[in-house]
């Protein structure tokens with residue numbers, strides 16, 4: 201499809217949505233109409249890179265907005281607690297992709313985000329970023345021939361490029377491309393990397409967080425990857441985290457203990473609407489600190505837990 205054709209389709213979908221519901225705020229005033237135009241531009245831009253990431257890979261979309269719920273695409277995720285109680289997790293994932301490999305079918309989970317997001321294993325261990333790995337686990341455990349290939353965020357953003365006047369159009373396009381590159385974790389397997397980016401010969405991939413060195417090996421330092429075993433370690437750790445959270449919910453534990461991410465220097469209290477109600481005071485209450493550890497240290501620690 202040519203860009204003009206894609207643009208036409210996007211415009212039609214947006215118009216259709218706006219006329220479907222007359223109370224839709226995006227059609228209400230001139231200001232919102234301009235915002236709609238910007239949104240249209242943003243979607244078109246993102247769509248260009250989403251299409252490139254699909255056409256340049258062996259992965260194919262097997263489901264969009266896949267729901268884990270009774271009578272939907274997958275049943276709810278059931279987790280058995282030690283005391284016989286059960287936890288049922290329902291939810292939706294943006295996209296599931298599949299590629300047929302020599303030793304099985306590879307599965308990757310994609311989540312669209314409206315802001316720059318990446319996977320931080322420190323947050324995964326703390327129970328904050330467990331959504332994608334939980335769904336990956338749920339999908340792969342049902343069918344033995346499915347191999348986890350990755351959990352990735354596609355950031356649907358309006359990229360702003362810092363550029364001097366001397367930059368060529370190609371260079372600017374290259375900078376934009378970098379911002380649309382998917383972020384997250386991929387399987388440390390050069391064949392899978394090539395299946396995700398068929399154009400990659402060496403160096404950094406434009407599509408996924410992978411880097412191939414001169415000898416066509418994946419560079420550990422410049423890629424965001426985990427081995428099959430490490431994927432398993434992470435998935436079993438997340439299972440434990442969910443059980444712990446469920447136990448706390450069942451026991452009525454509601455201690456005021458917001459997280460504090462030491463690397464990002466970030467806490468949810470900064471933008472929380474309930475500040476005046478909960479009365480959290482860093483001088484009296486304590487934070488749940490999320491450390492800034494390296495990947496190998498994290499994986500080693502959770503393996504031995």
Ligand code: SF4
Pocket residue numbers: 456457458468469472473474475478479480
């Ligand atoms: S302000 Fe209170 S309710 Fe909000 S995140 Fe912080 S501790 Fe939680």
